[in-house]
Amino acid sequence: MKHTVHTCAATSLLAAVLLAPAARSAPTPPAGGSLSARDSALHVLERFAYGPRAGDVDRVAQEGALDWLDAQLAARPHDDPALAALEKRYRVLALDSGDWARRFVDMRRAVPRGLGAPERDETRDLLGEVRGLAIARAVSAEAQLREVMASFWFDHFNVFLDKGADRFLLPSYVEDVIRPHALGRFEDLLLATARSPAMLFYLENVQSVAPGGRPAGPNANGAGRRTGINENYARELLELHTLGVDGGYTQHDVIDVARILTGWSMEPPALGGGFVFRPRVHDYGEKVVLGTRFPSGHGEDEGFRLLRMLARNPATVRHVCRKLCVRFVSDDPPDGCVDAAVAAWQKSDGDVREVLRAIARSPEFWSGAVVRAKLKTPLEFVVSALRAVGAEPDSAVRMADVVDRLGEPLYRQPSPAGYPERQEEWTNSGALLGRMNFAVALASGRMPGAEVDLDQVVAPTSDHEALVDAVNERVLGGAMTANTRRVIEEQLDDVADPARARALAIGLALGSPEFQRQ
Numbered sequence: 001m002k003h004t005v006h007t008c009a010a011t012s013l014l015a016a017v018l019l020a021p022a023a024r025s026a027p028t029p030p031a032g033g034s035l036s037a038r039d040s041a042l043h044v045l046e047r048f049a050y051g052p053r054a055g056d057v058d059r060v061a062q063e064g065a066l067d068w069l070d071a072q073l074a075a076r077p078h079d080d081p082a083l084a085a086l087e088k089r090y091r092v093l094a095l096d097s098g099d100w101a102r103r104f105v106d107m108r109r110a111v112p113r114g115l116g117a118p119e120r121d122e123t124r125d126l127l128g129e130v131r132g133l134a135i136a137r138a139v140s141a142e143a144q145l146r147e148v149m150a151s152f153w154f155d156h157f158n159v160f161l162d163k164g165a166d167r168f169l170l171p172s173y174v175e176d177v178i179r180p181h182a183l184g185r186f187e188d189l190l191l192a193t194a195r196s197p198a199m200l201f202y203l204e205n206v207q208s209v210a211p212g213g214r215p216a217g218p219n220a221n222g223a224g225r226r227t228g229i230n231e232n233y234a235r236e237l238l239e240l241h242t243l244g245v246d247g248g249y250t251q252h253d254v255i256d257v258a259r260i261l262t263g264w265s266m267e268p269p270a271l272g273g274g275f276v277f278r279p280r281v282h283d284y285g286e287k288v289v290l291g292t293r294f295p296s297g298h299g300e301d302e303g304f305r306l307l308r309m310l311a312r313n314p315a316t317v318r319h320v321c322r323k324l325c326v327r328f329v330s331d332d333p334p335d336g337c338v339d340a341a342v343a344a345w346q347k348s349d350g351d352v353r354e355v356l357r358a359i360a361r362s363p364e365f366w367s368g369a370v371v372r373a374k375l376k377t378p379l380e381f382v383v384s385a386l387r388a389v390g391a392e393p394d395s396a397v398r399m400a401d402v403v404d405r406l407g408e409p410l411y412r413q414p415s416p417a418g419y420p421e422r423q424e425e426w427t428n429s430g431a432l433l434g435r436m437n438f439a440v441a442l443a444s445g446r447m448p449g450a451e452v453d454l455d456q457v458v459a460p461t462s463d464h465e466a467l468v469d470a471v472n473e474r475v476l477g478g479a480m481t482a483n484t485r486r487v488i489e490e491q492l493d494d495v496a497d498p499a500r501a502r503a504l505a506i507g508l509a510l511g512s513p514e515f516q517r518q
Contacts, residue, residue: 049144051384128397155418173198197266203233209281244319375423378406398449436511443507460498
């Protein structure tokens with residue numbers, strides 16, 4: 001029945017997402033290939049932010065798209081008083097790494113005595129806050145690009161929340177490793193992740209010791225039991241974090257990287273779980289990585305030398321620049337965009353701000369073929385929908401749970417590769433129907449955890465044609481196709497109440513193929 005499940009509307013709109021080529025949803029650029037000021041504003045807000053809020057497109061069009069981006073690149077973390085006020089609602093931000101470690105230890109001690117349930121419940125609630133905070137920041141922050149890049153780098157340097165000690169190590173990893181370096185130098189971020197107990201535990205470097213040695217690190221989920229070299233972190237460091245799968249390294253390189261990083265470990269949770277270098281289990285022999293000799297007799301210092309060498313390797317530069325172009329330009333980025341990013345990286349010594357500036361100024365970024373040609377991930381879709389309707393997420397985990405149900409559980413990707421960026425990984429009828437259901441529920445005010453303000457979007461009116469025009473302009477940036485308009489107008493036919501009609505039109509627009517793309 002109409003206006004209850006909206007099955008026909010959902011089927012028609014979802015078919016357009018699943019069957020139409022990506023470029024079909026993209027607006028046709030004006031003659032000469034240039035975008036209008038509003039189209040340019042919408043494009044940067046879709047790619048370098050989590051989509052526009054009401055009024056953002058006009059404001060950025062007046063300011064100038066590239067000037068807005070420059071302001072985003074220059075924004076400092078503490079220049080957003082509204083965000084600072086929001087963050088005060090989150091207990092987790094008052095906890096440092098030592099606090100998390102103590103909670104983990106107390107919980108493990110309580111379980112054998114049968115006292116673990118309250119501790120587990122409280123820890124679960126706090127970890128829910130960590131996930132909820134990620135959504136709240138993405139929705140509310142003025143420095144949108146910082147939030148986008150924090151998400152990008154977490155995927156690039158992924159760790160898994162549900163693996164043993166990472167339940168208490170991940171919050172500090174997000175706050176003290178990823179976020180402070182989101183718009184800094186890649187080398188600094190690489191070094192920070194390599195010294196992070198969350199990463200060393202997740203990829204089992206805490207178990208890696210020189211032959212004949214025995215690790216003295218934590219014993220959570222078996223860590224600290226095995227002996228000898230563990231190659232897990234070394235392999236992912238080369239394949240995912242730096243050189244890329246075709247980066248020219250060999251199995252011998254993997255082994256010697258693992259040998260260099262023996263002794264890079266963490267203190268037991270009872271001692272705070274911080275980073276520690278353990279000289280007694282380090283391999284002091286000679287190593288050779290990518291043809292570069294690392295003389296015998298060196299300790300922690302050779303790990304720093306290795307990481308700096310990897311950060312500057314041309315294969316690393318191209319691999320990471322290509323990933324950035326995939327995120328901001330196209331699932332199959334043109335060589336020109338990657339080349340521009342590489343040149344900026346080399347000129348700035350890996351300054352991410354300059355790399356992003358170069359991507360945004362490349363002709364490929366402004367090509368009509370890439371505008372609205374990328375499918376939003378579940379996180380991007382939920383956050384952009386919340387921003388579009390002026391929603392204020394509450395401090396609970398309910399919006400993060402929505403993202404989970406749509407297929408992207410925050411901080412819960414077991415693979416070290418992180419979540420995929422390419423659209424085929426997210427395009428299936430079940431997931432897209434879930435998006436439609438969320439969109440309609442959100443706009444109608446039936447989504448717990450998010451209070452919407454549709455008056456910020458469009459005024460209610462009994463003129464359905466004018467309503468659809470306004471929704472097209474305010475929600476879809478003028479990109480509504482004839483099929484989407486037809487579906488929405490058909491669904492509005494027998495809706496007399498202006499407020500109900502507005503909620504339905506906005507909900508269907510949020511679930512439309514046009515809104516699914518950025």
